Amino acid sequence: xxxLTRKTAVExxxxxxxxxxxxxxxxxxxxxxxxxxxxxxxxxLHVDREGALAAxxxxxxxxxxxxxxxxxxxxxxxVTTKGIPTTAASKILEGWKPPYDATIVERLKKAxxxxxxxxxxxxxxxxxxxxxxxxxxxxxxxxxGRIPGGSGGxxxxxxxxxxxxxxxxxxxxxxxxxxxxxxxTVGAKPTYGGxxxxxxxxxxxxxxxxxxxxxTVEDTALLHAAIAGHDPRDSTSIAQPVPDVVAAARLGLxxxxxxxxxxxxxxxxxxxxEPGVLAAFKESLEALVxxxxxxxxVSCPNFQYALPAYxxxxxxxxxxxxxxxxxxxxxxxAGDDGDRSLEEVMSLTREAGFGPEVKRRIxxxxxxxSSGYYDAYYGQAQKVRTLITRDFEAAFEKVDxxxxxxxxxxxxxxxxxxxxxxxxxxxxxxxxxxxLYGGPxxxxxxxxSEGLPVGFQIMAPTMADDRMYRVAGALESAIGTFTPxxx
Amino acid sequence: MAAISREEVAHLARLSRLAVTEEELDRxxxxxxxxxxxxxxxGEVAAEDxxxxxxxxxxxxxxxxxxxxxxxxxxxxLSGAPDAYEGRFRVPRILDEEE
Numbered sequence: 001x002x003x004l005t006r007k008t009a010v011e012x013x014x015x016x017x018x019x020x021x022x023x024x025x026x027x028x029x030x031x032x033x034x035x036x037x038x039x040x041x042x043x044x045l046h047v048d049r050e051g052a053l054a055a056x057x058x059x060x061x062x063x064x065x066x067x068x069x070x071x072x073x074x075x076x077x078x079v080t081t082k083g084i085p086t087t088a089a090s091k092i093l094e095g096w097k098p099p100y101d102a103t104i105v106e107r108l109k110k111a112x113x114x115x116x117x118x119x120x121x122x123x124x125x126x127x128x129x130x131x132x133x134x135x136x137x138x139x140x141x142x143x144x145g146r147i148p149g150g151s152g153g154x155x156x157x158x159x160x161x162x163x164x165x166x167x168x169x170x171x172x173x174x175x176x177x178x179x180x181x182x183x184x185t186v187g188a189k190p191t192y193g194g195x196x197x198x199x200x201x202x203x204x205x206x207x208x209x210x211x212x213x214x215x216t217v218e219d220t221a222l223l224h225a226a227i228a229g230h231d232p233r234d235s236t237s238i239a240q241p242v243p244d245v246v247a248a249a250r251l252g253l254x255x256x257x258x259x260x261x262x263x264x265x266x267x268x269x270x271x272x273x274e275p276g277v278l279a280a281f282k283e284s285l286e287a288l289v290x291x292x293x294x295x296x297x298v299s300c301p302n303f304q305y306a307l308p309a310y311x312x313x314x315x316x317x318x319x320x321x322x323x324x325x326x327x328x329x330x331x332x333x334a335g336d337d338g339d340r341s342l343e344e345v346m347s348l349t350r351e352a353g354f355g356p357e358v359k360r361r362i363x364x365x366x367x368x369x370s371s372g373y374y375d376a377y378y379g380q381a382q383k384v385r386t387l388i389t390r391d392f393e394a395a396f397e398k399v400d401x402x403x404x405x406x407x408x409x410x411x412x413x414x415x416x417x418x419x420x421x422x423x424x425x426x427x428x429x430x431x432x433x434x435x436l437y438g439g440p441x442x443x444x445x446x447x448x449s450e451g452l453p454v455g456f457q458i459m460a461p462t463m464a465d466d467r468m469y470r471v472a473g474a475l476e477s478a479i480g481t482f483t484p485x486x487x
Numbered sequence: 488m489a490a491i492s493r494e495e496v497a498h499l500a501r502l503s504r505l506a507v508t509e510e511e512l513d514r515x516x517x518x519x520x521x522x523x524x525x526x527x528x529x530g531e532v533a534a535e536d537x538x539x540x541x542x543x544x545x546x547x548x549x550x551x552x553x554x555x556x557x558x559x560x561x562x563x564x565l566s567g568a569p570d571a572y573e574g575r576f577r578v579p580r581i582l583d584e585e586e
Contacts, residue, residue, distance in 0.1 A: 099563035193544045206542045235549040236542065308526040319503065326504075328576050330567030336579050345579045347506035359507065360515060363499045364522060367491065370502075380529045382539030387532065389540060421518055422525050438543025462543070 004029035005162040009071045009219040012165060016059075016070045023056035023070030027114045030072045034116065034163045037487045042138050043148075043158040045077050046085045047117035055114035068226055069112030074164040076155050077118040078125050079210065080199040081105050084115070088201045089133040090123045092325050092332045092353025102199020103234065104168060104210050104227040111226045116164055119154030123355045124322065125175050125203045127151050128427035131418055132357040140183060142452055142484045146411040149179030149427075155213050156183040160484050166223050167213040172204050173310055174407070174431025176211050177443035181406035181455020184445045184482040186220045186472070187213045189431075191463050192438035193238035196231035204317040205236075207310075207435045216481060217444060217472045221249035224465070240463060248466035252473025258292035260471065263399030266299045268430065273408040276449025281405045284446040284456050287478040288403075288471070296399050300391035305384045306433040311425055312368050312381035313436070319365025322358070325350060360421060385436045392437045396461045401471055404430045406443040406455030430457055440465040444472045445482045453482055490523040491516065 004012070004026055015021045031049050038044050052072060059070040075081060078088045080098035082105075087093040101109070108115060122132040130138045130153035140148040141160040148157040155167035156179035169176035171189035180187030188211050195210045202208060212223035228242040262285070270278050289295060327333035327349035328342075335348030354362070368377035395402055407427050417423040434441040439462045446456035456475060460468040493516040500507045500515075507515065561574050570577040 096567050099559055099566055232551060236544050236546065238544060302532065305529055305532055308528040311522065311526045312529060323504075327569060328578055331569070333569035336570070338579075340579055342579045342581045343504065344506075347501075347504045350504050351506040351508075354505070356511075356514075359500075359505055359511070360518060360522070362503045362505065363496060363515065364519060364526075366499045366503045367495075367519075367523070370499075376530060377526070379539060380532070380534060381526075382541060383534035383537040384529050384532050385540040386537050387534065389543070420521065422521055425522075425525075436540075436543075 005033045007165065008216050009068060009165045009214065009222060012071050013067060023059035023114070024053060026070055027052045027056040027072050030116055030164055037161055038163060040139060040144060040487055041141055041157050041161045041163070042136060043119055043154040043161060043163055044074070044117045045087060045089065045120050045135055045154070048084055048115060051084065052114035052116050055109070055112065059112045064112030066111050067222055070114070071166060072114045072116050072164055073108055074116050074119050074155055074158045074167040075105065076121055076152050076167070076169050078121060078170055078201045079105060079168060080201065081115065081118065084118065086118065088124045089121045089135055090353060090355070090358070091134045092349070094332065096331055100199065103196035103231045105199060107227050119152070119158055119167060121154055122151035123358050124201065124318070125151040125170055125172055126318070126357050126361055128174070128178055128424050129417065130154065131414060132355055134355050137414060140411045141487060142184065142411060146413055147182070148411065149182040151175040152179045152213070156180055156185050156187065159183065159185045159213060159215050161487060165214065166219060168210060168227070169213045170200060170208055170210045171435065172207045172314060173435050174428040176213060177431050177441060177455065177457060178407045178427055180213060180443040182411040182453060184453030184484060185213060185215050186217055186442065186444055187211070188220050188224055188442040189434065189440060190224060190228055190465055191238070191440045193236050194242065194440070194463065194465065195228050196234040196237050198231055198233040202321040204314040205321060206317060207314060217249045217469065217476045218253065220442070221245040221469050238463065243463060243466035245466050245469045248469040249473040252470035253477045255291055255474055255477040257288060257471065257474045260293045261399040262288060262293050262295050262471070263298040263395050263402040264295060265303060265402060265404060266297050267301060267303045268404050272426065272429070273405060274410060274449060277405050277408060277410065277454050280447030280449055280454035281456060284475060284479060285403065288475060291474050291478060298395040298398055298402070300395055302384060302387040302391050303433050306388055306436055307425060307429060309381040309384040309388070310428070310432045310436060312377050313385065315361040315365035316368045316378050317365070319362045319369065322362055325353065357421065388433055389437045392439060401467050402459040404457050406430060406457040410449050410452035410454060434459050438462055440468055442468045442472050444475050446475060446479055448482065489520050490527065491520050
């Protein structure tokens with residue numbers, strides 16, 4: 001039954017309900033697929049065969065039921081899993097086994113979802129290609145010589161390679177959506193505060209948002225519903241009911257968008273975007289118009305400052321958050337010869353444990369927060385953040401959602417953007433405004449450019465995650481899904 | 488003009504507790520200069536009267552009831568420690584010999 005790996009979560013649940021397959025068979029099929037192809041893809045940093053099979057057995061024994069019970073999942077390695085190695089793709093956490101589960105992992109376990117393993121990423125979620133993983137990059141299943149996006153390239157590639165039907169990602173500046181776009185999969189960043197950050201290894205706490213990844217819109221919505229909702233252990237978690245994203249996705253899949261207003265952002269001129277990306281976006285927009293949607297141009301004049309503001313705010317927060325890696329309580333300790341001071345050991349530990357992009361961002365953040373520069377950099381970036389939020393709020397008075405390409409370019413070849421870090425940052429041009437605002441956004445496959453997938457991004461108002469799922473479902477109903485060449 | 492000098496990068500690395508190598512200093516100084524010149528664009532925005540946003544969720548303090556709850560055991564808390572001694576984290580010396 002190796003074709004079980006080609007099924008969606010919805011299809012797998014139907015087979016499980018009909019008792020045509022067991023949860024153990026489903027988990028085994030995916031574990032075998034990982035064993036067969038992950039040597040080429042390298043989506044996983046750790047595979048937990050025993051744990052996944054034990055969870056599947058509990059579902060087969062009838063101990064756990066529910067809409068995703070028995071559907072296996074891959075989890076990004078920045079999310080803590082009790083007793084299962086969690087490294088955030090960094091040498092500084094090599095071999096670390098967390099003593100606790102993240103809230104979203106607890107919810108996956110309660111939902112009866114076998115966790116297949118932990119997926120590769122850019123170190124501490126800083127990057128757009130997985131090339132900054134300390135354990136080597138993940139290869140894009142569409143073309144193994146190209147990046148799978150980042151930071152959550154492992155989760156996206158695991159879906160595209162049929163190693164997992166569902167995956168967890170985290171999105172600070174586009175780390176769910178951009179990998180989704182370049183691997184032809186779906187990825188959603190929920191409203192900030194809509195999903196718990198408890199157990200997420202912190203990068204930029206005011207932006208980090210865990211979210212669902214899948215191959216279809218409905219599967220993404222089901223996973224969204226399984227992990228979202230208030231968590232008292234995360235003080236920024238929103239104590240409101242989760243919008244009904246599953247119903248919205250199903251409504252959208254019926255293919256009717258009558259009365260829905262889609263906003264295109266005047267300031268996203270397309271400059272710097274590949275022609276094939278713009279063409280696929282335009283065709284998708286036309287397809288949505290055929291379903292009854294109306295397209296309105298809106299102006300968001302401060303979006304042009306989103307990238308600079310983000311690359312001050314995120315490094316500033318990271319320089320503070322990553323201070324916890326001090327070689328004392330967990331993780332690596334380097335240079336402790338019994339003679340060196342704590343400070344020397346700390347500096348040697350961090351030097352040995354962090355990769356180049358993490359070091360760059362810590363140094364930039366330290367700079368932006370230092371006295372004399374604080375007002376001009378961090379303080380000013382926070383004001384720009386207010387203006388970007390106002391742009392969104394004004395736009396959402398005129399339209400229901402905003403749409404754009406997810407990323408300006410398709411999957412690029414390895415090594416083509418690592419020498420100039422700012423070129424890598426440009427991958428996040430369209431995804432970052434949403435993170436600064438805090439609203440939800442989703443990337444849906446919308447076509448191919450030179451044989452490589454293009455993503456369509458839908459951004460919605462805060463706590464209106466359901467709106468983007470409706471449009472996403474409608475787009476999928478019009479355009480379909482995309483299958484990479486066989487590995 | 489460079490936004491940041493090699494000496495400044497060395498100083499920031501010390502503040503950040505990163506024992507960077509000479510080779511890294513050479514590389515980072517140029518790269519950080521490009522990045523800082525790009526992000527300095529935030530300064531173009533007239534935002535004097537604009538309040539800063541630190542966070543997208545409008546919350547001040549979030550309290551919970553002060554009820555004791557189970558926490559990690561001592562063994563679990565020490566399970567990842569690079570060096571532990573009699574139920575505690577063992578650290579390198581924190582004072583100079585002469586102090």
